[in-house]
Amino acid sequence: MKVSLRRRLQVLVIGSTLLSWFISVYVTAFFARSTIVEQVDRQLYQYLDVIEWAIASNLPVPPESLHANDLGAPAQIADLIDLHHIHSLASGADLVWSIWIGDQLVTPSRDALVLPRLAADSPDTVSLVSHGVTKVLRVVSRFDVESSIEISVGIDLHQAVDAPDAWTGRSVLPLFLILPFTLVLLWWSVNKGLAPLTSLMRQVERRNASDLEPIRADHLPVEVSSLADAINRLLFKLERALESEVRFTANAAHELQTPLASIQAEVQRCQRQYNEPEIAEMLDRIATRVRLGTDTIKQLLTLARLDPEQRFMPTELILNQLALDVLAEMADVALEKELDLQISDSKDVGVMGHEGWVMIMLRNLIGNAIKYSPTGGTLGLDWHKSEEHVIFCVTNSASPIPETLLPQLTDRFFTLPEAEGSGVGLGLSIVKRIASLLEVQFELSMIEGGDVFKAQLIFPHSKAASST
Numbered sequence: 063m064k065v066s067l068r069r070r071l072q073v074l075v076i077g078s079t080l081l082s083w084f085i086s087v088y089v090t091a092f093f094a095r096s097t098i099v100e101q102v103d104r105q106l107y108q109y110l111d112v113i114e115w116a117i118a119s120n121l122p123v124p125p126e127s128l129h130a131n132d133l134g135a136p137a138q139i140a141d142l143i144d145l146h147h148i149h150s151l152a153s154g155a156d157l158v159w160s161i162w163i164g165d166q167l168v169t170p171s172r173d174a175l176v177l178p179r180l181a182a183d184s185p186d187t188v189s190l191v192s193h194g195v196t197k198v199l200r201v202v203s204r205f206d207v208e209s210s211i212e213i214s215v216g217i218d219l220h221q222a223v224d225a226p227d228a229w230t231g232r233s234v235l236p237l238f239l240i241l242p243f244t245l246v247l248l249w250w251s252v253n254k255g256l257a258p259l260t261s262l263m264r265q266v267e268r269r270n271a272s273d274l275e276p277i278r279a280d281h282l283p284v285e286v287s288s289l290a291d292a293i294n295r296l297l298f299k300l301e302r303a304l305e306s307e308v309r310f311t312a313n314a315a316h317e318l319q320t321p322l323a324s325i326q327a328e329v330q331r332c333q334r335q336y337n338e339p340e341i342a343e344m345l346d347r348i349a350t351r352v353r354l355g356t357d358t359i360k361q362l363l364t365l366a367r368l369d370p371e372q373r374f375m376p377t378e379l380i381l382n383q384l385a386l387d388v389l390a391e392m393a394d395v396a397l398e399k400e401l402d403l404q405i406s407d408s409k410d411v412g413v414m415g416h417e418g419w420v421m422i423m424l425r426n427l428i429g430n431a432i433k434y435s436p437t438g439g440t441l442g443l444d445w446h447k448s449e450e451h452v453i454f455c456v457t458n459s460a461s462p463i464p465e466t467l468l469p470q471l472t473d474r475f476f477t478l479p480e481a482e483g484s485g486v487g488l489g490l491s492i493v494k495r496i497a498s499l500l501e502v503q504f505e506l507s508m509i510e511g512g513d514v515f516k517a518q519l520i521f522p523h524s525k526a527a528s529s530t
Contacts, residue, residue: 067259071252079248087237099200102217103185106202109157110215114204117161117211158199162212177201177214187219258286266293274301318359326352376414381454381521382445383410384417388424389443396432396441404442404457411445411452413521419496426489427517431458434515451503452521462512471506490517 160177161168167176175192180203189198201216258281265277274297279290329349336342386405389396396403413420431441439459446453463471463478470476472494490506497504503520 068252068256071256072249075248075252076245079244083237083241083244090237099219102200102219103202106157106185106200106215106217109159110202110204110213113159113161113213113215117213158216158218160214162214164210175199175216177203177216179203179212179214188216258282262286262290274298274304318355322352322356322359326356377417378412379415379417379420380410381413381420381452382406382408382443384421385424385428385443385445385454388421388428391425392429392432399432399435399437399439401432401435401438402440404440406444406446408444408446411447411454413452415500415502415521419500423493423496423519426493427456427519430489431456431515431517435459440514447523450523452523454519454521456517457509457514459513460508460515463508463515465508468506468508472504493517 158175158177160174162179175190175197177190177199178188178201180186180201185200185202187198188201189196191197198219199216200219201214203212203214205212262277262282269275276294276297277290279287279294282290326349329345329352333342333345333349336345389403389405428441428443435441435458440457441459442455442457444453444455444457467478471478472490474488474491476491494504496502497519501522503518505518505520507516507518508514509516
C-alpha cells in the first residue's frame with residue numbers, strides 16, 4: 063500500500079499539534095483553577111481577620127486574659143459577641159463560619175453548617191452535607207492559644223467568584239477558538255512546503271519515454287534539488303545507455319546487411335544451377351531464412367533511425383492515398399494469397415505528420431495483415447473522420463487471440479507461436495514507437511466474435527487537415 067508523504071506529514075504535524083493543544087488545555091485549566099483557589103484563600107483570610115477583629119472588639123476583657131471557664135454557656139457567649147454584626151460582614155460572600163471558645167461552639171444559626179476544626183494552620187477543601195446536599199467548601203482556621211478561641215471560615219467553592227469551573231472555561235476558551243485556525247494554517251503550511259516536490263513530480267509526469275533532458279532544479283530547495291540532481295544523473299546514464307544501444311543496433315544491422323546480401327545472391331545462383339527436388343527444397347529453406355534475416359535487419363535499422371530528437375516540420379498528408387500506395391506495393395502477395403480486399407469508399411482524409419514515419423507505420427500494419435491472414439481470408443482498409451480525430455483501421459481474418467496477449471503484440475520480438483506466416487516480432491513494436499513520437503493513438507483488438515484482428519491508428523484532428 064502506497065503512503066502519501068503529504069498525508070503522512072499532515073497526520074504527524076496536525077497530530078502532534080493536537081496533542082500539544084490538549085496538554086496546553088490541561089495545564090492552563092490546572093493553573094487557572096489553582097490561581098482561583100489562591101484568590102479564594104486570600105479572601106477567606108481577609109474575612110477571618112474581620113471576624114477576629116469583631117470578636118475582639120465585643121469581648122468585655124482583652125482576649126489574652128480570657129479563658130473558657132470565664133464565659134459560661136453558649137447563650138452567654140452570644141451575648142458577649144455581636145453575631146449579627148459578624149454575619150452581616152460575611153453574608154455578602156456566602157460565608158460559613160464557626161467559633162469555638164474552648165469546647166463551646168458558636169454558629170450563625172441553629173441549622174448552620176458546622177465547620178471542622180483543622181489540625182493544621184493551612185487552607186483545606188472539605189465536603190459537608192447540608193439538608194441532603196453535599197457541598198464542597200474551602201475552609202481556613204485560626205486558633206488563639208492564649209484565649210482558646212478558634213475561628214473557622216469557609217465558602218462554597220462552586221459559588222466562589224462565579225464558580226471556578228466557569229473561570230477555568232473562560233481561561234481555555236481562547237485555545238478552543240484558535241484551534242481551527244491553527245489546523246487550517248498547518249494544513250496550508252504542509253501543502254506549501256511540499257509544493258517544490260509537487261512541481262518536480264509534475265515535471266517528471268509531463269515527460270514521455272524519450273524525453274531525457276535534465277530536470278530544472280534552480281528553483282527547488284536544497285533537499286529537493288539534491289533529489290533532482292540524482293534523477294538528472296540517472297537520466298544522463300540512461301541517455302548514454304540508449305545512445306549506445308542505438309549505435310550498436312545500427313552498426314550491427316548495417317554490418318550484417320552485406321554478408322546476408324552475399325548469402326542471398328549465392329543461394330539464388332545455386333537455385334538456378336540445381337534442379338534436383340531435394341536440393342531445391344533445401345535451398346528454398348535457406349532462402350526463406352536469409353530473407354527473414356534481411357527483414358529483421360531492415361526493421362532494426364528502422365528502429366535505430368527513429369530519433370525522438372529529430373526535428374521536422376509536419377506536413378499535410380492524404381492518409382488514404384498513402385495507404386493505397388502501400389497496398390499497391392504488396393498487391394502481388396495479397397493476390398497470391400487470394401485475399402478478399404475490402405477498401406473504404408470514404409472521401410480523402412488528411413492528417414499532419416512526417417511522411418516517412420507514417421509510411422513505415424502503414425507498411426508494417428498492412429504487411430502484417432497480409433502476412434498473417436489465411437489464404438482466402440479478408441483484408442480491410444477503412445478511414446474516416448470523427449469530431450476530434452482521423453481514424454485509420456486495418457482488419458484481417460485471423461485466429462482468435464486472447465485479450466491478455468494483445469498488449470504483448472507490441473513488444474519487441476514477440477510472435478504468436480501458432481500464427482500463420484513468418485515474422486520477427488518487430489513490426490507492431492515499430493508502429494507503437496512511431497505512434498508515440500507522432501502523438502498518435504495505436505490500438506489493437508479482436509472483433510466479430512474474435513475472428514477478425516483490428517489495428518487502429520487515431521490521429522489528432524488538425525486544423526490544416528480538416529480542410530481537406
